[in-house]
Amino acid sequence: MASPVKPPDNPDNPDNRSDRLRTVARYSGIGMQMAATIGLSTWAGYSLDKHYQTNTPWFTLGLMLLGLFAALYNVIRAVSKGE
Amino acid sequence: MKRLLFALFCLLSLTARASEPVATTADATESENFNPGEMILHHIGDSHEWHWFTLGETHVTTYLPVIAYRAGSGLSVFSSHELAEGKVHEGLKLEHEHLVSTDGAKVYDFSITKNVATLMIASALLLIVFISVARGYAKRGTAAPRGMQSFFEPLIIFIRDEVAKKSIGPKYERYMPYLLTVFFFIWFSNLLGLLPGGANLTGNIAVTLTLAAITLLITLFSSNKNYWAHIFATPGVPKPLLFIMIPVELIGVVVKPFSLMVRLFANITAGHIVTLSFISLIFIFRNIGIAPISIAFGLFIFFLELLVAILQAYIFTLLTAMYIGGAVEDHHDADYQIGGGDGAAPAQAH
Numbered sequence: 001m002a003s004p005v006k007p008p009d010n011p012d013n014p015d016n017r018s019d020r021l022r023t024v025a026r027y028s029g030i031g032m033q034m035a036a037t038i039g040l041s042t043w044a045g046y047s048l049d050k051h052y053q054t055n056t057p058w059f060t061l062g063l064m065l066l067g068l069f070a071a072l073y074n075v076i077r078a079v080s081k082g083e
Numbered sequence: 084m085k086r087l088l089f090a091l092f093c094l095l096s097l098t099a100r101a102s103e104p105v106a107t108t109a110d111a112t113e114s115e116n117f118n119p120g121e122m123i124l125h126h127i128g129d130s131h132e133w134h135w136f137t138l139g140e141t142h143v144t145t146y147l148p149v150i151a152y153r154a155g156s157g158l159s160v161f162s163s164h165e166l167a168e169g170k171v172h173e174g175l176k177l178e179h180e181h182l183v184s185t186d187g188a189k190v191y192d193f194s195i196t197k198n199v200a201t202l203m204i205a206s207a208l209l210l211i212v213f214i215s216v217a218r219g220y221a222k223r224g225t226a227a228p229r230g231m232q233s234f235f236e237p238l239i240i241f242i243r244d245e246v247a248k249k250s251i252g253p254k255y256e257r258y259m260p261y262l263l264t265v266f267f268f269i270w271f272s273n274l275l276g277l278l279p280g281g282a283n284l285t286g287n288i289a290v291t292l293t294l295a296a297i298t299l300l301i302t303l304f305s306s307n308k309n310y311w312a313h314i315f316a317t318p319g320v321p322k323p324l325l326f327i328m329i330p331v332e333l334i335g336v337v338v339k340p341f342s343l344m345v346r347l348f349a350n351i352t353a354g355h356i357v358t359l360s361f362i363s364l365i366f367i368f369r370n371i372g373i374a375p376i377s378i379a380f381g382l383f384i385f386f387l388e389l390l391v392a393i394l395q396a397y398i399f400t401l402l403t404a405m406y407i408g409g410a411v412e413d414h415h416d417a418d419y420q421i422g423g424g425d426g427a428a429p430a431q432a433h
Contacts (some may be wrong), residue, residue: 018245026397026405029342037334038343071329074338 030078034071041067119363127283127355129198130180131163135280147200151175151182152191163194198290200283205272213267242266242400250404254411258404261301265294268402273392277385285395286351288344288361299337307409317334320428339406342400349397354388 045063052059133145146164152180153159156174174185182192195203212231219232228236247255247262272284284290312318314332316325361381365374 014127018241019370021397022245022249024400025401029402029405032342032346033335033338036345037338040338040341041334064328065332067334069327073331074335 027079030075031077033078034075037071037074038067042069085394097196109158110354114281117363117366119360119367127352128133128358129196129282129287131166131177131194131196133181133197133200133282134278144180146314147195147197148334149175149182150193150195152193153188155186155188185425193249197282198287200427201272201284202276202290204276205284208275209264213306215320219349238266239263246397246401246404250338250401252408252412255404257305258407261297262400262404265298265403266396267275269294269347269399270361270393270396273395274389276351276355277388277392283351283355286348287354288348291344292348294347294399298343298406300339303336303405304409308412309411339402343402346416347395354384358384358388380390 014064041063042060045057045060048063049057097220098225131149132147133147135143136190144167145160146167148159148160148162149166150158153174159170159175160171166175166177169176171185174191175182176185177183180192184190184193210236215230216232216235219230223229223232227233242263243255243259246266247259251258266276269285272290276283276285314336315329317332320328358381361377361384364377
């Protein structure tokens, strides 16, 4: 506490602390986006099926799979981007 | 936290099951029956009058103006007192807090509801506070800040240095007004919602939808060529795959603000529901022994909410800044990592 020069990995260093908060916010955002992608595309497929009154829910299936793929792709891209 | 939430979930589902059969039998017999679900939903919802508290039989309520437009009968403006307790006024009545016309015509409701009033109060508060802060800078220049100015200066500097500069880069200055406004607006509204009698403004999905839509528009209008090239011709992706990549990228554009909208709405609403549930326990068990536990937990969640109020404002601002940063940045590190080849070396340097 008394030393004026803080080592770079010291969590008390305000720079590191805000970077950690930043990382937490960023990754929580990625997780939230993943859930929202799947949810939103499934909902879109479900309402399209309802609107066209399809016998087999092709829209739900297709859009849900697309949403799943999009979510995975976006997560992989976001985490491999780094800062 | 997880264990706490699980315990809470058990408690909540328990009360829901317990109150269900009671409601059917008690409907006709007594009106005294306490329904926690109804009370909580009433508290987190919007309403046409501002109910403060009830002392015995006296309700202390502020009646807000009702402004409604119908294609046939035009504009009607009157106090919501005329609609209290299911009364009909000018052919309008309230059905579960929804303004409906008795003749079935479509009603466009522009009323100053509880949430709209809180929105106005929050905006007025922001104006008063920040005009006074700005006056401080006009008067003292770069000299040491005083009073309210010295409280807000570190926050403003924090948003500038830690959020805007790091996420957006050299073009950060253009976006500072929006980032600061959205940060302080969400923070102030969250805190106003925690006051006794306050409305749940940022826990209203229409409010968070508007904030997220503004973020989306700013991102789209400040986007550069790189941003669109990334969507319609993702680097490193073979041409035949583009027909699947374009929808995937477009979903990503919409989902980012959508997740902002849901996060703020869900966090604030959940906080209110949890606090109210703990308080409701007293009335569910009708036992004085439960009160200290219930109040201690309620207070704990309330203080947690004070933290969540600023944390959610920060997260919304930070993610907005990151989305804008993604739209204005000149080169993408990700391109190199996906494409590999000659670009891989500069990516290592980061």
